[in-house]
Amino acid sequence: MLRRTYPAVILAGIVAVGVYWWLTIPSTIAASALPAYEPDINNGSTIFNAGGCSSCHAVPDQPDRTRLGGGLAIPSPFGTFYAPNISPDPNDGIGRWSEADFVTAVMKGTSPEGTHFFPAFPYTSYQHAKIEDVRDLFAFIKTLPPVAGTVRDHDVPFPFNIRRNIGVWKVLFMDGKPFTPDPTRSAQWNRGAYLVNSFGHCAECHSPRNVLGGIIRAQRFGGGPNPEGEGWVPNITQKKLEDWSVKDFAYFLKTGELPEGDSASGLMARVIKNTSQLSDDDRAAMADYLKSLPPVEGPTPPPKRTDGKS
CATH class of the missing domain: 1.10.760 (Cytochrome Bc1 Complex; Chain D, domain 2)
Incomplete structure (x- = not known):
């Protein structure tokens, strides 16, 4: 029985290695x-x-x-x-x-x-x-x-x-x-969707990830732990930013200033240095798309510390 099993195990191992090698070809x-x-x-x-x-x-x-x-x-x-x-x-x-x-x-x-x-x-x-x-x-x-x-x-x-x-x-x-444009949407919205989801890579930080480091699709843009370690990246869907107008989004991408008077810091401050260089039209397009994101229930942020730090 063992003599029959060994060749089968070896063959299965060879096949597994072959499949792995084929799947992982760059x-x-x-x-x-x-x-x-x-x-x-x-x-x-x-x-x-x-x-x-x-x-x-x-x-x-x-x-x-x-x-x-x-x-x-x-x-x-x-x-x-x-x-x-x-x-x-x-x-x-x-x-x-x-x-x-x-x-x-x-x-x-x-x-x-x-x-x-x-x-x-x-x-x-x-x-x-x-x-x-x-x-x-x-x-x-x-x-x-x-x-x-x-x-x-x-x-x-x-x-x-x-x-x-x-x-x-x-x-x-x-x-x-x-990227495939949505024919039911405006040219401005599609431009914003393209910039946000391709080069802007907003979801890379503003989405929670699974144990393998992949974005959890059902919670895309729903916020989560800062991928760089400390802090929490906010939910940017209408679940949390329903009070923001399209102009609020566009102004934030230009100045880093939030509607309530606070301003971006940390990683987002670095992002604003880039989006501030875009044209008003491109920022308006991104704002149009971001405002349209449906509400997503992201992971629950940890409670704020009593010393004022998040």
């Missing part, structure tokens, strides 16, 4: 899939601001948001990630990347070396972007100053540091679908 976009294109630098600047690229990738503790030398520490339940250098520096940044390398990284989460990027890089949202916008973003970044200097390795413990396993995570939490 996806790429070939250069041949990118037709001739004249990039729009101005649109690339808009995408840069909508995506909040400088919030993570600008060198910390200096005022120039175009110096994308990286180094910002990004804490998470799975370890601490360090934003890489994405300046045009040919040695330490992405100066030697091809356009296909960049599009693949942003939309597929795959490095030029053919390995999975950790999903601290919000490609789960960027996957919904238009390829033309990603190409424009690449062209814009190439106009920024190169910044020398390497960034330290991520501090991610076993087993989360096994990049091949991220391929399984992608199967679970990436659908690979482009």
Whole structure:
């Protein structure tokens, strides 16, 4: 009996490894899939601001948001990630990347070396972007100053540091679908929906996550623990912000000031530095979409501390 069992077990193991290997192959976009294109630098600047690229990738503790030398520490339940250098520096940044390398990284989460990027890089949202916008973003970044200097390795413990396993995570939490406009909605609303759900990646912070780190779809935009550790990210659906008008949302994205007179702080203050650079039309579009989010019952925030800290 055992002689018959061993070959079956070995065969099952080989099949399992084969399926795992196949499922976790990093996806790429070939250069041949990118037709001739004249990039729009101005649109690339808009995408840069909508995506909040400088919030993570600008060198910390200096005022120039175009110096994308990286180094910002990004804490998470799975370890601490360090934003890489994405300046045009040919040695330490992405100066030697091809356009296909960049599009693949942003939309597929795959490095030029053919390995999975950790999903601290919000490609789960960027996957919904238009390829033309990603190409424009690449062209814009190439106009920024190169910044020398390497960034330290991520501090991610076993087993989360096994990049091949991220391929399984992608199967679970990436659908690979482009943004599809809603024909029943206005052009402004669709523009806002596109910016919020692709480059704006608002749901990445404003949604609770499961034990694997994937967004809980039923509570999308419902708030939850700050993915960087301390504090709570608010519910931004009409469950909590029903009193906000479209103008309130737009004004907040421009100034960081809340209708009740308070102002954004922490991570959101960094976001406002980017959205404040967008056009009034784009902020109005995002506001139109955000105001339309149906009420979602998110997780319950912890009680406020008596010392006034959240």
